[in-house]
Amino acid sequence: MNGTVVKNQLIFDFASGILGPAKSLFASTYLELNSDASKIGNIFENMLGENLMDNENIHPKNLKYTDCMNNKNIKSDSNLKDPVTSFFGNLNNLNWKQVYKGFKEYTASIDDKDELKLIKMDPGVSVPLHSHGGKEYILVLEGSFCDEYGKYSRGDIQINDQKIKHTPIASKDTGCVCMSITEKDVIFFGKFGSFLNLFTFIKSFFKQK
Amino acid sequence: MEKSNLNDLMKRIQKDRDEMAFSQIFDFFASKVNAYFIQNRIRLESAEELTQEVLSTVWVKSHLYDSSKSALSTWIFTIARNKKIDFLRKNSKINFKEEDIREFLYQDREIDLNEENEAKKQIERINNELDEQQKIMIKMNFFENKSHKKIADELEIPLGTVKSRIRHILTKMQEFLR
Numbered sequence: 001m002n003g004t005v006v007k008n009q010l011i012f013d014f015a016s017g018i019l020g021p022a023k024s025l026f027a028s029t030y031l032e033l034n035s036d037a038s039k040i041g042n043i044f045e046n047m048l049g050e051n052l053m054d055n056e057n058i059h060p061k062n063l064k065y066t067d068c069m070n071n072k073n074i075k076s077d078s079n080l081k082d083p084v085t086s087f088f089g090n091l092n093n094l095n096w097k098q099v100y101k102g103f104k105e106y107t108a109s110i111d112d113k114d115e116l117k118l119i120k121m122d123p124g125v126s127v128p129l130h131s132h133g134g135k136e137y138i139l140v141l142e143g144s145f146c147d148e149y150g151k152y153s154r155g156d157i158q159i160n161d162q163k164i165k166h167t168p169i170a171s172k173d174t175g176c177v178c179m180s181i182t183e184k185d186v187i188f189f190g191k192f193g194s195f196l197n198l199f200t201f202i203k204s205f206f207k208q209k
Numbered sequence: 210m211e212k213s214n215l216n217d218l219m220k221r222i223q224k225d226r227d228e229m230a231f232s233q234i235f236d237f238f239a240s241k242v243n244a245y246f247i248q249n250r251i252r253l254e255s256a257e258e259l260t261q262e263v264l265s266t267v268w269v270k271s272h273l274y275d276s277s278k279s280a281l282s283t284w285i286f287t288i289a290r291n292k293k294i295d296f297l298r299k300n301s302k303i304n305f306k307e308e309d310i311r312e313f314l315y316q317d318r319e320i321d322l323n324e325e326n327e328a329k330k331q332i333e334r335i336n337n338e339l340d341e342q343q344k345i346m347i348k349m350n351f352f353e354n355k356s357h358k359k360i361a362d363e364l365e366i367p368l369g370t371v372k373s374r375i376r377h378i379l380t381k382m383q384e385f386l387r
Contacts, residue, residue, distance in 0.1 A: 017249070017290035021298035042279070048290075049283030053212075057240035058247055060257040065235035069228065071265035110298070 006159050011037055015044035022116040026181045028083040030139050033155035115182045121170035135183045136160045143176035210237050215281045222271045231268055239264055242289050249293055250363055259296060263289045343378050350375060
């Protein structure tokens with residue numbers, strides 16, 4: 001699958017607000033760190049904002065404008081933090097789990113079908129050759145890593161599916177911290193790969209509705 | 210309302226905390242934002258609460274809006290969208306033990322990929338067999354990954370009915386796919 005198409009799909013789905021909580025956090029971080037992705041996101045949001053102008057009107061029954069001026073829940077001084085900090089706080093304070101020497105991970109507790117993890121690799125540490133059960137999205141938060149397909153720095157994403165086998169190595173100078181999304185449901189299709197096409201058919205069919 | 214008018218109103222809020230300007234912004238956007246939440250299958254009461262939060266944010270954080278960066282409708286849309294994401298995050302209780310229709314559909318079966326066209330025809334046949342509510346249920350369960358409980362809540366029908374109807378649909382689909 002074309003990487004750009006998948007990336008744009010992720011951005012569009014985020015802009016539309018249809019992603020689950022895990023992917024929403026992932027995508028908002030991506031837009032925060034990557035100015036190109038952010039520009040594309042803005043284009044989508046402008047389109048969606050235009051749609052809102054033309055949206056139908058369903059009047060709230062029990063709401064007056066004065067209710068919105070005296071809402072204590074909204075604070076004007078709440079400082080805007082980036083998505084990672086507002087969700088995880090200081091990354092150094094997380095309860096990282098060591099998987100093997102130089103490779104740690106932290107699984108976010110988000111109630112979602114997709115799993116969101118942070119991965120921390122010490123400088124020069126590599127991940128043994130592996131492939132993926134399901135689709136995996138990786139976003140570099142700090143440092144960089146490289147593999148057979150190229151070098152990935154802060155704000156870059158890599159999207160891997162079952163076909164990809166790779167050996168990522170963290171930068172010798174900086175190591176790297178990444179955010180990853182694993183689509184659990186796709187693992188199912190890894191096992192029952194032959195049904196993928198049937199699934200695609202059914203899906204495209206329902207999309208027409 | 211014209212965009213330029215909306216921008217003028219917003220400027221009056223930003224500069225003078227003009228309440229009448231805000232009431233006009235409210236009149237224009239509240240019903241559209243409320244409709245947006247309802248279109249996203251959020252229940253009426255919650256939709257109104259979220260609409261209040263969105264418009265409150267417009268009033269309280271008006272200084273964060275920059276008309277040179279985006280249209281007012283875009284800014285308000287992103288606030289509404291983010292509220293929706295937060296709302297769903299706080300309220301999501303996805304239960305993975307809930308039976309997944311794919312497991313059911315594909316249990317002890319193999320399919321030949323060369324039969325793709327045949328599969329497509331079968332799907333059309335299945336479609337003709339389903340009524341609107343069944344289609345909605347399949348869509349919610351299969352493509353939106355909603356639990357049976359959530360479907361029951363949203364369609365306002367008993368959980369047992371959802372379970373039995375989905376099972377019935379799947380049995381039917383399985384027959385067709387054999």
